Amino acid sequence: MENDFEELRKRMISTAKEKIKLNYESEEYALIQAINAYNEAVKSQNLFYERLTEWYGLYFPEINVSSPKALASLVLILNSDREIGREAIESAIGDASKAESIEKKLKDSIGRRMGDEERNVVIEYAKLLLEISDSIDKLELYISAASQRLLPNTAYLTDDKIAAELLSKAGSMERLATFPASTVQLLGAEKALFKHIKFGSKPPKYGVIFKLPEVTNARKDIKGRIARLYATKITMALKADYYTKNFIAEKLKVDIDNGIKRITSSPVKEKPTRQYDSNRQGHGHGRKFDGKKRFNRRR
């Protein structure tokens, strides 16, 4: 009897373990981790880049480069034991005319002379910035590959990172595939959405899909409509990615292009001038000014 019980317990545990294992069988969870790691790494990179710009500015305030990698490489070259020639500078920042001006300015920089200890720690910090840039590139490669494996239709319509971010916001492929277009449109705009619901600020028009160049660069009065168009088609793409696994993205892309043409050719809407609507106050609908009112002191 005792033994039977023990046997049963063991089998139940191993069944539970198998179930958990099955749940994490899909690569989607790794993709979610990767896109989050990517976003965090990009933020850190920008922070370190700003810091190195400020720090190295003590020694060479005339420096002026436009990317973390270029700055880090330049700092490493300027502080290496080798002779500093224009070619070396150019190879670091990839810009011939800038390399020339940097070489000139090097000769009578007004920056502070560097102690050995300072030099070592700055070099170390520049190396860290390079490392983080490299890691970001590698994360990006993985995200691209995994997005195209898991979300081929969605990645085709948007891009690899946007597809991964939609997945990350939803939490799983299954949940994402069941979302209606309106939810997909606002994924990533949760903060603005709840601000709208709670305080009556303007409702958001787009979340993650704002990063699409077609939405970002659209005329202001049609941005929302284009975002909606995309959301509708992305919703279809997501269902294809999760359920049927057919590749329908080319057809959807044609639909989107036609839709954008139609929307863009519509006449420019004038923004209505704001009028004070006296009917609004006192009605349940007039939530728009609620938020402000609540915090105003009566006099």
Added chain:
Amino acid sequence: MENDFEELRKRMISTAKEKIKLNYESEEYALIQAINAYNEAVKSQNLFYERLTEWYGLYFPEINVSSPKALASLVLILNSDREIGREAIESAIGDASKAESIEKKLKDSIGRRMGDEERNVVIEYAKLLLEISDSIDKLELYISAASQRLLPNTAYLTDDKIAAELLSKAGSMERLATFPASTVQLLGAEKALFKHIKFGSKPPKYGVIFKLPEVTNARKDIKGRIARLYATKITMALKADYYTKNFIAEKLKVDIDNGIKRITSSPVKEKPTRQYDSNRQGHGHGRKFDGKKRFNRRR
């Protein structure tokens, strides 16, 4: 005439450049950059550590280590080509009994099997975490050396990083040396201070110097007095560091120790029970509840 003017202009520019150069001659600005870089790097490290814990948890949820370095090393060892033995695990995390339990759990982990691409990108990410840990160690070494050069008295009384942080909050040695004890006490608590001034919340008792173990671990009712004692002596130390360059810290430390003894031996103050003070309302002094009142709606 034209030439004279040109000559004058050149000399003025070079004088100005010399002046700027002189202003940045001191190492203090490098130390300020280093302590900020350190604080930012520690934040990023914690973020990456949390991410790797979550990410690697997909493959090996039973993992449980307590430091970024240990986790990163363990991930690298578990995914190397070598045979995974207990010694290797122990060398990574430096804990024999934990290494044993990890080795056991490895055999029937319920984690997901890893694809090659996933493995490569996770290894890459673990390496980044190791890099950032190493950089933090090197920044710390530099900060210690520079603090002891520039602020020997203050670093002796507090510690190297706290001294550097005080400097960073003040912006320069000169400004820091002119601050009164009350300002030194609250350096780093600017946010709480302005909240107090604007909304009448409780005034802060300490800023950066809260990190001193003597303050952190003090009895609650005397924390503020110990912070004040430290601030007074630190102010003296700062003046010695900037003006006289004498080493007076040992004497100051004795003063602090005596002061702490005196304060600690004072009887425990009971926290007064809150009473509603009807006189308070309507007076100018009663700022304490102002903040709340302002946002309360009258009914």
